[in-house]
Amino acid sequence: MRLQTVWTPGHGTSAGPWAAELAHTASLCTTVTRTDEGALQGDPTETALVEGAADRGAPLDLAERDADRRALFRFDPRLRLMSIVQGDQGTGTLRVVVKGAPESVLPRLRTAADVESAREATESMAGKGMRVLAVAGREWPEGTEGPSKREDAESELTLLGLVGLYDPPRTExxxxxxxxxxxxxxxxxxxxxxxxxxxxxxxxxxxxxxxxxxxxxxxxxxxxxxxxxxxxxxxxxxxxxxxxxxxxxxxxxxxxxxxxxxxxxxxxxxxxxxxxxxxxxxxxxxxxxxxxxxxxxxxxxxxxxxxxAAVESGRRVYDNVRKFIVYIFAHTTPEVVPFLVFALSAGAVPLPLTVLQILAIDLGTETLPALALGRERSEPGTMKRPPRPHRQGVISRDMLIRSWGYLGLVSAALVMGAFFYVLWRSGWSPGAPTGEGTALHHAYTMATTATFAGIVTCQVGTAVAARTDHAALRDIGLFTNPLLLAGIAFELAFTAALVYLPPLQQLFGTAALPWDVVALVATFPILVWGTDEMRRARRRHRQPDAGSAEPVGPVRSSGRP
The missing domain is CATH 3.40.50.1000 (HAD superfamily/HAD-like)
Incomplete structure (x- = not known):
């Protein structure tokens, strides 16, 4: 904020000694101080008045101001006025200086001679975005103690002029x-x-x-x-x-x-x-x-x-929490379906997934990608959609449909297809024994391993799909989240170790997969992601706009943006 314009009765906004005198007088009616480094500190308006007086060749000595001050009536937000009683050590006279909103100062003048011109000047300066203060004063009879009440000090005033302060909004x-x-x-x-x-x-x-x-x-x-x-x-x-x-x-x-x-x-x-x-x-x-x-x-x-920026950051965090939930929930279906198939078939279909393999998925492969989704950048259009209803929960019906109905079902169908593919190519038929010591036991071990590897690769496709709720992957870029790429690399390396390292094979009940099964499960990420990408494309086609906005804050309080 800076002092930009000074208006005095009879001279208008023209420069001259009267303008410097008005700026100096206005700076007397302040409470700013200086730091140990010499910088002004206090109300920005008053700081601008003191600096403006100095710029016009009438600097204010703060120590002298305080030494000569006899009374101070601080700014009252209801009256919109502040006044001081200042003494003159040389003459012994007292002087009251009042500054405040023009509509509060002008009615307190002794005469109405300059009121109309002051109001016109006020409107002119205010129309240019300036904060306008009226400055008025009165001499107090010599030899008296001065006013003890502010209503006495702030009456029968003489208009000294107007000051226009400009606080330019920041460029951003x-x-x-x-x-x-x-x-x-x-x-x-x-x-x-x-x-x-x-x-x-x-x-x-x-x-x-x-x-x-x-x-x-x-x-x-x-x-x-x-x-x-x-x-x-x-x-x-x-x-x-x-x-x-x-x-x-x-x-x-x-x-x-x-x-x-x-x-x-x-x-x-x-x-x-x-x-x-x-x-x-x-x-x-x-x-x-x-x-x-x-x-x-x-x-x-x-x-x-x-x-x-905080609003955008809050929306990003909220979206990332939902992405995390979608990613976690999507794996529930392919982990539950194998047990349902086993139960509904009354054991005719052997259990497609072991308990230790489920633990390896929940505690090993899915953790790092899930955490990486929490660091996802804002999705395009985040600040072009309306605020969500304040009663809306984090988990929505659309999220559950997407997690369990799209990503989950597609993943479940793929991993069960891989399981049955390995068994059927080995000559298995429903009800055939697959326990330890049987001819089909090794094929069954490879089939459960294919289920395990299929769920992990489906996780990769789910993680890529969950990065965006509405936009296409090309809009955010495949390589813009390096933490997610690192998490995917870790889960693939961890899966390969469980599948091909003999000590881990014995612990988790896995077996090495042949190249054709590896090629099969390697397509799962593209299939899972592609299915969700098509769903989002149809959704964008049906809902090109974010919708109408519900008005919310922020509400600006005082000062300038």
Whole structure:
């Protein structure tokens, strides 16, 4: 934020000694201090006033300011005023300096001579996105102690001028706002600034698409009007000249309408609204300790774009949890079906999978790929789909159908086909003995090994398919998750060791597979992935768009994006 424009009665915005004097006088009505390194610290508005005075050749000596100060009436968010009583050691006179919102200062003037021109200047500066402060003062009779009450100090004033402060939005905010709109997120502004100022900034960064509504005096808005504004999904609202109660009122109203609310803020007065919102977002650099304690999340860089990045990160984590679940659930079917076939055939079909082989799958081969899916990058279109219903659980009906009905059934059919292929080519028929010492025992061992190897290779296809819920594999790239590739390499190497190393063969009841069986199970990953890829392609054809968005937060509290 910086001091950009100074307006004085009779001179307008022209430069001159009167402009420097006004900047210096406005800087007197501050409480900023300096760090040990000499940097200014305190409210950004007041810091800009002190720096602006120095830029105009009227620097402020902070030590002298504090030494001459007789009284301080701190900024009141309801009055929107701050005032000080300053002494002059040379003359012994006292001077009151008041700064605040023009609509709060102008009615306290002694005369109305400059009121109309000041209002016109205020509207002009506010329309350019500037935060406008009016500066006024009065001389206190010599020899008196000065005012003891702020109502005495802040009355019968003489207008000294207006200062226009400009806080340019960060360059990345406009893109962040576009991402919010794409993701179905409404951005509302709740600010103490003038409505014209807030509206200009909102339009500059793209807030108000497709329609912007400005509430110039938010404190006076009725519950009915507030409800009407918040349920209109095609409008974004600027609540100007708001009080801390307004922020809390907006958060409560949004929650009452079933919206998920993220409220940002940095001041002590923002704490109730931050606490009441679903997600309170406090500023880490400029925020107060009270705001940080009341918030759910703290922005270490005070950047609005970080909120949008957090939304995308949250969606990515949520999606990856679902991918993990799909991957794990998909293996339930090919592990259960062999036991069902054995049970339903009353033993005529020997058990296609042993208990130790199931343990090798659950504890050995599927673990690393499952964990790697948790590190998957965001799927294309993640920030172009509407927010999910807040009552929706992690596990959905569509996930179960995909896991058990598509990936699981295809995998079960393939592994059972491999099992029967090995048995039938060895001359087995239903009911034929396959126990130890029989002629078909070695063929049965190879068949269970083929089932085991088939489930593992189906896991590979499932892992690749589970990387995306809607997009095609070509959209995310086959090699963009190196951890998954490493996990697949490990499970294949682990499977080969169990199949071909004699010590592990004896332990897990496996046998070396001939080349034709290896070639057969090697096709399983492509078949499993290909089946799911076709399902997703049909789904994309039927549902080309993500759907309509449900408006949610974040709701901007004070200051600028």
């Amino acid at each position: 905010v406009a893109e962040a706002v576009r991402n919010c709109h794409d993701a179905g997120i409404r951005v509302l502004i709740v600010t103490g600034d003038n409505g014209a100022t807030a509206a200009a900034v909102a339009r500059e960064v793209g807030i108000g698409v497709p329609r912007l509504h400005v509430v110039p005096a938010s404190e006076s808005i009725t519950d009915e009007e507030l409800d009407r504004l918040l349920v209109e999904d095609d409008v974004e609202v600027v609540f100007a000249r708001s009080s801390p109660e307004t922020k809390l009122k907006v958060a409560d109203a949004l929650r009452a309408h079933g919206r998920i609310v993220a409220m940002t803020g940095d001041g002590v007065n923002d704490a109730p609204a931050l606490h009441r919102a679903h997600i309170g977002v406090a500023m880490g650099r400029s925020g107060t300790d009270v705001a940080r304690e009341a918030a759910t999340m703290v922005l270490t860089d005070d950047d609005f774009a970080t909120i949008v």
